[in-house]
């Protein structure tokens with residue numbers, strides 16, 4: 156996409172500090188650096204979000220993420236590492252080209268994610284699960300027909 160910042164980074168039309176590159180992915184430093192070593196893993200192909208990924212792309216992104224996460228762990232020695240990935244503005248997505256964040260984490264580093272637990276009764280949870288199973292069956296039909 157011509158107006159996409161991450162497509163421009165992939166095409167080297169905008170500068171980025173690249174730490175990893177393979178056939179499908181590009182890993183580069185997030186300029187915001189929530190903590191030192193904060194890396195973004197983006198698909199090279201323009202795909203808006205997780206919904207748009209095929210299995211090869213999904214595998215490539217998480218393969219690169221695991222590879223980079225181990226390297227970040229080795230050289231920065233964080234107490235933990237968060238993977239953050241947003242789909243849609245309501246989820247906090249700001250660049251609409253699929254990417255995930257690898258964020259080294261430390262006790263008291265100020266990074267927060269509000270996690271408003273609902274703890275629904277078991278029957279309600281079973282209802283959600285039934286909807287998802289029906290959704291998966293429907294997706295299987297759609298994808299068997301060659302759609303994504």
Ligand SMILES: [Zn+2]
Pocket residue numbers: 156159160161162163200201202251252
């Ligand atoms: Zn793009």
